[in-house]
Amino acid sequence: MNGAGRSFVLTAAAPVEAPPPAYGTAISRFAASLFATPMNFALTVLSVGMILLIVPPFLNFMIFDATWHGTSRADCLPNAGACWPFIKAKFGQLVYGFYPIDERWRPNLAFALGAALLTPLLIPSAPFKWLNSILFFGVYPVIAFVLLTGGNLDLRNFLLGRLIDWQALAGFGLALGLRWTFWLDFIVSSAALTLIVLIGAILLGASLRTALVSCVTLFASLGAVLLAVDLDFGLRSVETGAWGGFLVTMVVAVTGIVVSLPLGILLALGRRSTLPVVRFLSIVFIEFWRGVPVITVLFFATYMLPLFLPTGVNFDTLLRALVGVALFSAAYMAEVVRGGLQAIPRGQYEAASALGLGYWRTMSTVILPQALALVVPGIVNNFIGLFKDTTLVLIVAIFDLLGQLRASFSDPNWATPVTLYTGFAFAGIVYFVCCFSMSRYALFVERRVNVAGRR
Amino acid sequence: MTQPVDTIGREAVAIDMIGVHKWFGEFHVLRDINLRIMRGERAVVCGPSGSGKSTLIRCVNRLEEHQRGRIIVNGTELTANLRHIERVRQDVGMVFQQFNLFPHLTVLENCTLAPMQVRGTSHRHAEEIAMHFLNRVRIPEQANKYPSQLSGGQQQRVAIARALCMNPKIMLFDEPTSALDPEMIKEVLDAMVQLAKDGMTMIVVSHEMGFAREVADQMVFMDGGQIVETNTPKQFFESPQHERTKLFLSQILR
């Protein structure tokens, strides 16, 4: 083995050099790849053919042959392209449905506020993330609710009110849109529940301070929310039946998105819980909602639920659809999140436990940040699916963007051969813009979390 | 080790394992473990793979639950009581073979997370503590990197610093150098020797016999889920008593 040339000792180190320049320019390399092999050649020809087949007619319809100005069908009839004046004329309806025209500033304000709160939340470098999240996820829904419905709910019974007749005991009346009996009930009930929790904490040997703080926080926030929706701000009440168009699409989608992620996370954690009851209930919930089509859910919520509820109890149709959609997507979200949780090695849990982090802290600071980062594509996929599924509320006579659009087709003033196509083209663009921006944003987030952390 | 309980102050006992048994399903993984570690004492546990060393030290901070016998850590007995477990875990730091750093956090954040979350330490103070211990393990300059950007040896030193930031009274090491390239073993062992010199109570599962000779007060040899022999390092290496120990030592000290 030790023959000549076998033994080697480094004498001069080879210099460290820059890599050789790539062959040709990026463009010339791309051009070369188009025709590099017969297969590439065939594919290139095929693609060009497809583009020529689709793009020019599309552009002709959308732009070159389209009608841009006008006030009625007569203006659109001569042209073969899209009838954009139709969209312009129906725009209000497509966005707000039958929301009263002089109250449209309310949805506008709700949209603007939502955008103003969401934008900084989506920009990673913007400060005050915590405050921002609380405002967007906690405060904004309440404000939006009051703005859109007009608030001033007639709250009557909290918990004990179902058992005790406060009216008879206290004889209070109504002021500022508030029923004092309800608020008396709320305060007494919360105090009673807090007391029960504290006694439970003592019996179980848990921390009293934690128990007290959580109870007070819970009831204070619940109270604040109830107060906000109960107060009379002098806004005219607008029934959800009058809502429609893009407004409904956004309400259903945003509620679904905002509710389904946290609920899905809880369900996913529940499904992996070591407590058999929690695990069992989570599995039942998830599998139930995954097992039924969303249309069935909406039908059930709208037409069958009233049959099971006691007479007199009547939930708003939109609210029922919202709950249905939210729970449905939460079940899907739970499975996506569970996939992420499963990818986290056991060592992470052990390291967190060994450092003294409890279950919730381990989850919120160690496990979930990693698990959720892994499943960003899946989560956003669900969001996009949910956004498009909102159109199914049409089934239960709620008119979202698409529903409103179809309703407007029947207007004889705009009956032209292209009305239908124009409308769907418009809806397509709106949905595409929304979904595509979600997907692009997801890509951005994905890249970011990949840079921070794992390889 | 054989003194009766009442002649030593309970204060002086850091870890007391009395007749501990544990099963994984049908498998009797720990059998009648009796081990007492005094404050400031350092025990090195060795034994063949699968003999239950990891399980033993993981019982000390309740990453594993024992089914029979008693384990008392710093005067707190480990039972199903969650508050006792919490208290013990805050007092006991652990370093794993696979480091188990949190990959989504920087080195500094890895070190400040638990003090801030569990002890309620302020952000600034937690960072001061973290930098102090990162200095001690000699990697302060890596504070703002992510674990994946560090070498194995550096990661393990971060793991040691992270555990120390909780100001533990006891440190557990489960084969801290077994996943390291040979050239990185020394830097980790150096950090551990330093810690031992500072008087930390330690249980170290390790086959680094040089390290054991240098720092151990007590050698523990395990086989088949039992403690086969405990002895001073001198006795242990020079005149092992049990046949199994002799065989094991002859295999690893070629």
Ligand SMILES: Nc1ncnc2c1ncn2[C@@H]1O[C@H](COP(=O)(O)OP(=O)(O)O)[C@@H](O)[C@H]1O
């Ligand atoms: N979670 C577990 N479930 C079942 N068996 C286990 C588990 N953890 C360890 N074991 C078994 O227990 C025995 C002791 O394991 P361990 O304590 O890790 O040994 P050591 O650290 O000495 O190599 C091994 O046979 C191992 O296969």
Ligand SMILES: [Mg+2]
């Ligand atoms: Mg082991």
